[in-house]
Amino acid sequence: MNGPAGQRLGLAPIPDGSVNLRMLRRTLAVELAYRPGGLLAAKIHLKHVSVITTEGYANRPGGSQSRFLAEVGKEEEKRNLAIVTEEWKNARAGIKPSGPGARDLLDFFQSVDGQLDDALRTAPNVITNDQQVRGMLMKRAKTLHLGTANYCWFADPAKALCLKLAGTPTADRPLIGMCDSARCPQATHHPRHRPVWEKTVEQNKVFIRMLGRGQKAERTCLEAELARAERVIADIDAASRGPTVAAGMED
Ligand code: SF4
Incomplete structure (x- = not known):
């Protein structure tokens, strides 16, 4: 988890000091569950008899599983925002994305830079803070899905190659398992x-x-x-x- 593969998948590093598997049970389940196919992996990790059990709690208001899934969603949002922020900083440092969706992502980053410049021009005494930048990047972060070999910016189902191939062009989530990132206009590749x-x-x-x-x-x-x-x-x-x-x- 602390190595390059863990970083690529956005896994939080394991802290220093002694740890045991029992301590990590819930943390690992959350980390697993918000990845593609992760709910099944979380089921195995939690030793639930069926994945229905793992999902089922979600339907009980206030049930432990609804809290679990809310936690998963929050972690996913945090991770996505961290990735977009990192890539925005990388692009500013000249480490740019590649792949069919790169131009679109760079245009978005440029629009963020433009808005920051405008904010500084119109209110030079107001220091642009992290909160403003986070607000601008959040919209794009919401579209991010992690593939093992690419990032998927699922902004428009009509452009999703996987959905076209699967014959489900109006689905609201990408089919990461069928991803063809070298050809899909929503895919980008990065050094990681x-x-x-x-x-x-x-x-x-x-x-x-x-x-x-x-x-x-x-x-x-x-x-x-x-x-x-x-x-x-x-x-x-x-x-x-x-x-x-x-x-x-x-x-
Ligand atoms: S083909 Fe890949 S990049 Fe394109 S929408 Fe599907 S999962 Fe995302």
């Missing part, structure tokens, strides 16, 4: 996603080496996947000024 794409490159190279001569269709398919992953990495590096900066962000 680089290790996932590196792994994809490695795995595809291994699979290609294992193919026999007759497996032409499989080879074509894997080579396309490999080229796509290499392209994503090159785009991440170009937008973020190279893998050195990207690696530094994981520390």
Whole structure:
């Protein structure tokens, strides 16, 4: 949880000092539950017989599960705001997003900067505080969903490639399991996603080496996947000024 993979998924670091699993039971359940497929993982963690049990409390006013889900929602909101704020600061420092949704995200960040400039021009004596910035970034934070290899800014269901592929274009949530982030206009890639794409490159190279001569269709398919992953990495590096900066962000 304290390593790069935990950071990428927005997990809160485990504090120093001695900890045991019992102490972390609820914290881990909350951390699990607000991720894609997380409710099922939380069910397993809580050792509930059925996921219905895990969800079921939600319908009891004041029940422990409704508090649990409210807590999950609050944590999700906090995590999303922290991610948007970090990416806004990164973009200002020249570490920009890449991917099909990058232009849109950068336009949004520019509009935030413009509003801050306007606020300073019209009221130069009023110091722009964190609260103002948080208010501006919150709208975008509400659209954020975490994929393992990308961020999904689910602002418009009509643009969601996963929903088009699934034939459910009006759904109110993305289908992260069907995400094709290299082609969806709502997806962005960031330096913290680089290790996932590196792994994809490695795995595809291994699979290609294992193919026999007759497996032409499989080879074509894997080579396309490999080229796509290499392209994503090159785009991440170009937008973020190279893998050195990207690696530094994981520390
Ligand atoms: S394809 Fe991926 S980025 Fe696009 S809406 Fe679906 S989950 Fe989000």
